[in-house]
Amino acid sequence: MMEIDGLFGGFSNSTQYIAGQARARQEGFNSAKEQLSHQTEQRIAFFEDKLARYALLLKTLMLACERSGVFTHDDLLKLRETIDAEDGVVDGKLTEDKAPRSCAQCRRKNSFRAEKCMWCGNALAKSDIL
Numbered sequence: 186m187m188e189i190d191g192l193f194g195g196f197s198n199s200t201q202y203i204a205g206q207a208r209a210r211q212e213g214f215n216s217a218k219e220q221l222s223h224q225t226e227q228r229i230a231f232f233e234d235k236l237a238r239y240a241l242l243l244k245t246l247m248l249a250c251e252r253s254g255v256f257t258h259d260d261l262l263k264l265r266e267t268i269d270a271e272d273g274v275v276d277g278k279l280t281e282d283k284a285p286r287s288c289a290q291c292r293r294k295n296s297f298r299a300e301k302c303m304w305c306g307n308a309l310a311k312s313d314i315l
């Protein structure tokens with residue numbers, strides 16, 4: 186139990202641990218650790234698939250824009266550098282904006298992760314496409 190707790194921050198008491206072990210055996214796993222490993226592999230595969238789909242969409246959009254003369258490859262690289270610098274760190278990544286999100290309807294603040302206003306239920310505007 187200590188090994189599982191240490192690795193995965195899992196069970197807060199032995200009752201939960203025993204219930205987790207019983208559930209794992211019901212689902213055909215030898216242990217809760219084996220079940221968690223299987224679930225982790227499934228999640229990694231899901232995100233790898235999603236990332237590959239986004240990469241294909243991005244490449245398609247970039248090529249379509251270049252071919253139709255919307256921008257050149259150099260224009261795209263310059264714009265990427267400008268956008269990269271806007272979050273304060275030039276690191277080749279878009280750092281998530283963790284500022285609270287204001288609701289357009291009630292003007293109250295919400296978590297940066299919220300999709301709906303926790304005060305009035307209004308859908309919050311997406312800040313980016315991805």
Ligand SMILES: [Zn+2]
Pocket residue numbers: 288289290291292293302303304305306307
């Ligand atoms: Zn609101």
